[in-house]
Structures are given as structure tokens and as C-alpha cells.
Amino acid sequence: MFEIxxxxxxxxxxxxxxxxxDIKREYAGTLLGMMWGLINPLLxxxxxWFVFSxxxxxxxxxxGAPYIAWLAAGLVAWFFINDAFKSAKNSFRSRRSxxxxxxxxxxxxxxxxxxxxxxxxxxxxxxxxxxxxxxxxTVSIYWVQIFYYDFAACMLLIGLGSMTAPLVAVSxxxxxxxxxxxxxxxxxxxxxxxxxxxxxxxxYIIKLNPFHYIIQGYRDSLFYDTGFWxxxxxxxxxxxFVLVTLVLGxxxxxxxxxxxxxxx
Amino acid sequence: MEVAVRVKNVTKKYKxxxxxxxxxxxxxxxxKLHKEFWALKNITLxxxxxxxxxxxxxxxxxxxxxxxxxxxxAEPTSGSVEVNGSLVFLDVSxxxxxxxxxxxxxxxxxxxLGYSKEEMMEKVEDIIKFSELGEFIYQPVxxxxxxxxxxxxxxxxxxxxxxxxxxxxALAVGDAMFRKKCMEKMNQFKKEGKTIIFVSHDKNAVESFxxxxxxxxxxxxxAYGDSKVIASYYNEYMSGRKSIEEIxxxxxxxxxxxxxxxxxxxGRLSIRLNGYIYNKEQPDIPVEFAIRDMRVxxxxxxxxxxxxxxxxxFLPEHIKEKAGFLVDISEEEFPGFFKPGxxxxxxxxxxxxxxxxxxxWSGNVRIVGREGDEGEIQGxxxxxxxxxxxxxxxxxxxxxxxxEQVNNIxxxxxxxxxxxxxxxxxxxxxxxxxxxxxxxxxxxxxxDEYMIxxxxxxxxxxxxxxxxxxxxxxxxxxxxxxxxxxxxxPKGRYECKLSYHMKKPPYHEMLILAWATKTANxxxxxxxxxxxxxxxxxxxxxxxxxxSDAAKKDSSL
Numbered sequence: 001m002f003e004i005x006x007x008x009x010x011x012x013x014x015x016x017x018x019x020x021x022d023i024k025r026e027y028a029g030t031l032l033g034m035m036w037g038l039i040n041p042l043l044x045x046x047x048x049w050f051v052f053s054x055x056x057x058x059x060x061x062x063x064g065a066p067y068i069a070w071l072a073a074g075l076v077a078w079f080f081i082n083d084a085f086k087s088a089k090n091s092f093r094s095r096r097s098x099x100x101x102x103x104x105x106x107x108x109x110x111x112x113x114x115x116x117x118x119x120x121x122x123x124x125x126x127x128x129x130x131x132x133x134x135x136x137x138t139v140s141i142y143w144v145q146i147f148y149y150d151f152a153a154c155m156l157l158i159g160l161g162s163m164t165a166p167l168v169a170v171s172x173x174x175x176x177x178x179x180x181x182x183x184x185x186x187x188x189x190x191x192x193x194x195x196x197x198x199x200x201x202x203x204y205i206i207k208l209n210p211f212h213y214i215i216q217g218y219r220d221s222l223f224y225d226t227g228f229w230x231x232x233x234x235x236x237x238x239x240x241f242v243l244v245t246l247v248l249g250x251x252x253x254x255x256x257x258x259x260x261x262x263x264x
Numbered sequence: 265m266e267v268a269v270r271v272k273n274v275t276k277k278y279k280x281x282x283x284x285x286x287x288x289x290x291x292x293x294x295x296k297l298h299k300e301f302w303a304l305k306n307i308t309l310x311x312x313x314x315x316x317x318x319x320x321x322x323x324x325x326x327x328x329x330x331x332x333x334x335x336x337x338a339e340p341t342s343g344s345v346e347v348n349g350s351l352v353f354l355d356v357s358x359x360x361x362x363x364x365x366x367x368x369x370x371x372x373x374x375x376x377l378g379y380s381k382e383e384m385m386e387k388v389e390d391i392i393k394f395s396e397l398g399e400f401i402y403q404p405v406x407x408x409x410x411x412x413x414x415x416x417x418x419x420x421x422x423x424x425x426x427x428x429x430x431x432x433x434a435l436a437v438g439d440a441m442f443r444k445k446c447m448e449k450m451n452q453f454k455k456e457g458k459t460i461i462f463v464s465h466d467k468n469a470v471e472s473f474x475x476x477x478x479x480x481x482x483x484x485x486x487a488y489g490d491s492k493v494i495a496s497y498y499n500e501y502m503s504g505r506k507s508i509e510e511i512x513x514x515x516x517x518x519x520x521x522x523x524x525x526x527x528x529x530x531g532r533l534s535i536r537l538n539g540y541i542y543n544k545e546q547p548d549i550p551v552e553f554a555i556r557d558m559r560v561x562x563x564x565x566x567x568x569x570x571x572x573x574x575x576x577x578f579l580p581e582h583i584k585e586k587a588g589f590l591v592d593i594s595e596e597e598f599p600g601f602f603k604p605g606x607x608x609x610x611x612x613x614x615x616x617x618x619x620x621x622x623x624x625w626s627g628n629v630r631i632v633g634r635e636g637d638e639g640e641i642q643g644x645x646x647x648x649x650x651x652x653x654x655x656x657x658x659x660x661x662x663x664x665x666x667x668e669q670v671n672n673i674x675x676x677x678x679x680x681x682x683x684x685x686x687x688x689x690x691x692x693x694x695x696x697x698x699x700x701x702x703x704x705x706x707x708x709x710x711x712d713e714y715m716i717x718x719x720x721x722x723x724x725x726x727x728x729x730x731x732x733x734x735x736x737x738x739x740x741x742x743x744x745x746x747x748x749x750x751x752x753x754p755k756g757r758y759e760c761k762l763s764y765h766m767k768k769p770p771y772h773e774m775l776i777l778a779w780a781t782k783t784a785n786x787x788x789x790x791x792x793x794x795x796x797x798x799x800x801x802x803x804x805x806x807x808x809x810x811x812s813d814a815a816k817k818d819s820s821l
Contacts, residue, residue, distance in 0.1 A: 013380070014378070017381065021364065021368065024364065028364060028365065028368075029363075098361065100332075102376045103337055103351065261339060262279070262338065
């Protein structure tokens, strides 16, 4: 049930090397290089803050956390999820020339893309934490918990990536579908708005979205000093969800590999 | 024998969908939504360790699919592949990322092949040096030319030191210098006991580089064996000379001419040939030896004397005991057959009541003549044995060159008169006793030969002509006349030859086709005598005579 993840573990060095190559490839030929990994998200955060806080006058502090900081924490987590998912789902398609030529365990490719996105995310996270420390003027031990949520996000994304990459390899339609769906999710996940603003029954449905677990976790760690063990049921639900995606990812990869190798 | 790659009953089926959603739908439904295309049909092949093996086949024959399955970048529909050792696959695309620089690509490829960064650090300098890219190595690959990309791909592939190297037409784009370098590198590989699988549609490349070869056609393995043998089969098929079925039978038939000895005594040529012929699948198929006059396609056959063949210890006993053969061919048996021209040596087998001819494979033949002959002997004519394209030929030439020309042709009653001149430069004819000539008519279907002696008469045409006779020699008796009795000539198409006999030293004797270009002096209308119609024709400047049914000729007019 977990063969491909066993391969990923065995080839973790190769995954790491691939992720590093990807960073090189992404920023090769640009003058600012890695700076783009910062400029782009920071600008997006600024734009959302301007629209909601200045434009819509909705930028009130959320449970005591300044809106801009609260917004940045959610967005940074979301950017990671979004970028990792997008590149993981395309991982077979974008490495087409090498898959068709070089024999290597291709099952590791989605994980490589997740790690690549995580490396870029780490830089942004470092900047975020530094800025937070300045704004909040405190540092909390709960900040370390972010790495737990990062780990959780990675596991979820590896599962989702392994699940969707074979489908995207077979047909590009899946790629477009997922891109569209991610825009929908971006607005439906409480990133720009607080979950307690909606009707309590609706909250349950919104919380079914596993990405919310990550984003909420980021904010809990940064502002509210809340541990993940304080929601045992939600944590259990999240990991159950991850398990299902991992098993499905393994199944779909095995099932589709002969098909997409021929089609790719 | 150690096996590097073992391919067992591999079949590959591609599904061709009309509907774009077909592959997805099919995963979730039981309905069949595709057409099937069999790229490989039950291929079983062993690639022995330490050899270079060629895979031949035209485009789309399935050879690249086979490679992809061996390397594991495609999965077989059924069957299995066993690979012993590390393997590198090199094809035209080379699997190079065009966004990254050449330098980064070296590490990317190395990573994917399972080498650590430290291991690659040791190899990287050799790779850059081999690739001849110099400073370009730090530029993105998208700025490279096709040749540069292929150089980089090859440099990486050979320098990571794999046990098995698979090359798929990858050298096609490199320049001659680099290709030579690659060949040298691959030869060094071979010496180190590594295995090379070399794919091409070019038989010459396979022939020169590989010891063994496999030929795949439309997904089926047609033949596997010595690269020269396979390449010659492939060539015969590609040039359209033979069908796959004919070649299949031939493939089952293993043959080789191993030794040829010849002698010339008492005015006759004799040849002795030995080698082997066997067919494991159909051991009882009758086989004969054949010699072909290639210009007119006249074939003479000779039964083989079967002897046991001991050089191949792997042959089953019942085949071994009569796998060898011995043939003695003497001019005595076939008078007049060995005349100036080119002859090929073939074997023939009967299939569906038709003789099929195969040139006997002679790539390793040892030619033994009398001492100092070196495959050449002079008797009545000059005899020379040569091997071209793994095939043995006998070339027979006249000792001297005869200058000749048919001057006049006319009909008179029941006779056809032909007047010609013939002389050999330097051989002076002072009296009618110095020379004689015969005229030959050879039926081109039955090869029946009619010989009519010519009469010689005096002429000053040659002696006085400074173009023919710049040295001022005397060729007074060089005019010949022959009258052919048409009653004695059966219907058919005849080619005309004439012989020239020197009656004094050096007593040479020549036989040549009658050269006829003075068309104004020949009758242009067919001549009817009795029930026959005789027509003079010139085929590529040589004289031919066609005797046909007069009645038919009339009705057709």
C-alpha cells in the first residue's frame, strides 16, 4: 500500500538533489534569482492587505492578532500549499524528456517538487518570522510548532501529488481542473477571512477542508499559543485524510504508470 | 555464457484511443475503448556480456520500444526483462534539461542515475573534456546546437562508467571527428568487457561496430546472429530483393563457405569448395549448389557432397554429421560455361516447387590457389576470385583486348550474312593462317549455343587507319565473314559473340560480345523467310538476333 513512499524514503538523497536542481532551474537566467521567491509573495500579501484593510475597511484585529500579521501567516502557509500542489501535479509532465530517457524511480518526482516548494517556502517563512518578532515584539516556543504543520502539509501534499501527477500525465484536463479548483479553494478556505465569522454549522463543513488545518495551525502557533493536541479529533481527521490520499496516491501511481508512460 | 540483458517473451501492446478521455474512462470501466497496436510480439533475446550487439530495423519496427523496455522507461505488456549491471540509455534527445546549463545537467543526470554529488565531482572534469564544449558548458542547454547536445549526452553517458551502454541512433547528429571519438570510447568499453547495445537502421554502422546483431521487423524478431550475416539479410529486404518469408527460411538455414581452392590444368579450370549448410528447423530440405553467370542469369547446379562438420561443438549430433559440404566443380562437366563474365556462387533450396537462391555467405572464406596466385590464375582466360559484400564472385576476363565491330549485315535467300572486323593491338596478321574466328549465337532462354566458323579475308581498313594503327603495324587479315543458315536456327532471341584465335605465339584466345553500332549498314526491316521472321536488334550497342513466327508477326501488324 505504501511502496512508492518506501522508494521515496530510500531515495531521499535523490529527492533532495532534484529539489535543489529545480531551484537552480527555476532561477537560472534571472538576475534577481532567489529574490523572486520573496518579492512575489510579499507583493501579493501587500495587495490583499490593501484590498481588505484599506479598500474594504475589514482589517480589524482577529482575536487580538493584528490583521496584517494574521493575513501574512495564512497566506504564507497557503502559498506553500498552492505552489507545491501545482508543481507536484505537473511533476511527470514537466520532466517528460528525462522520464522517457533515463531509467530512475519516477515515483519520487512529486515528492521532489514538494520539497522544492518547501525550500522556497522556508525563505519566506524566515522573513515572516523575523517580521512577526518585530511586530509582536515577542517570540513564543509555540513557533516551533510551525514545523509540525509544515511536516503535516508535506505529507498531505506528497499524497495529493502522487495522486494527481499520474492523472495530469495522462490528460492535461486534470491540470486545468486542479488549477481552477485551487482558486476556488483559496477563497473558500478561511485565509482572508476568519472562520468564526460564519454560521457555526457552516464552520464544520469549512473545517473538512484539510488545508484549513494547516492554516489554522500556523496562526495558532504564531498568535494564540495553541497546540495541535488541543484539537485531538480534528488532528485525527486530518491524518486520516492524509492516510487516504497516500493510499490512493500509491494505488493510482501503480495503476496508471504503464498507461502514462506510453502516453507521455 | 554470461548474460547482461535477458529479454524473455516480451510483448508490448500500445492502445490507440480515438477518444481523448479513453484512457481515463477505461480505468474505471470494463469496456474496451481502444484499438490495439502490437509494437513487439513475443521477443526473446539474450545479450551476452562483453559484446556489442546491434539492433537493426526500419523506422517504427519496434526497436526503440524494445530498448525502452530494457531500460525500464516503458513497461512490457507481458514478459520479463532481466538486467545484470548498471545501465545507461543514450538517445537523440539525451534526456537533457534545456533550461539548466550543461554543467548542471551533468549533475542532474548523475543524480538520476544514482550517483552521489561527490562521485559526480570526480567525473565532471572528464565529462567536460570529452564533450569538447569548453566554456559553453556553463551556458543553458537551450542555446546548444543539436550536435552539442548529443555530445554532452554522450559524454555523460560514457563517463559515468555503466556496465551496459545502450545507444539509440544518438551519434547521427555528431560530426565525423566526434563520432570517431565515440567509436573509440565504445571500443574501449568493449575491451573492458562491457556490453553495448547499439540501435540503428544503418546496416553499415552495425556491421562495422557490432559482433552480433538482431533484426526486428514489425515487432517480430526476424533474425539474431553474426552482425554481418544479419546486416546482409536486412539489406536484401530493405532493397526489396527478398520478402520477409524468404528471409525467414534463409535464417533457419545457416551456411558459410569456408575454403575455396582452385586449379587450372589441361586447359580446364577446376574449383573445390567446402563449408557448412544446415537448417535446424527443417533439416531435410533439399539444398543444391549453384553457379550463376550474372550477365545472362544462366545457372548451373551441382549436388552437394555432405560431410560431417566438427568446428561447431554446439550442433546436435544428427545435424552435425551432415552439416558440412564439399563441392567439386570442373570445367569438364560444364564445357563453355566459364567464359568472360562475372559468376556468383549460391545455394538453392526448393520451396513450394520453386528454387530459391541464396548467395552463400563467404565473409570468412579462405581462398587457396597455387602458390603465388592470390586468387588469380591465368589459363585460357584470366580467372579471379573476389569477395564483395560477403559474397564470392568469379571474374573471368579475356587475356587481351579485342577491337571489333560488325560492319555489315544482309540477308540473302536463306542466309544471314554478317561481316565484321576484329584485331588485337600488337598482334600482327600478315597471312590468313595467322588468325581464325568463330561466330556464336547464344539463345538467351535455353542457353543453347550455335557456333559458325568465319572466313577471314584481306583488308587494309585497319592497317591504313592511323586512328586504329598509330604504330604502323600490320593487321591485314582482320576482316571476317560468316553466313548463317536460317533454316537451322530455331525461334528465339540470340546474343552474338565472336571468338578471336591467335594462330601463332602467344596463342591467346578471346571471346567477346559482337559490338554493333553502324546501324545504317544493318537491315532495319524484319526479314521473312519461310515461316520465320528475323529481326536485327541492337541492345546497348551489342548485336542481338530475334527469330520469331512469321505468321504471328503478320497478324500482329
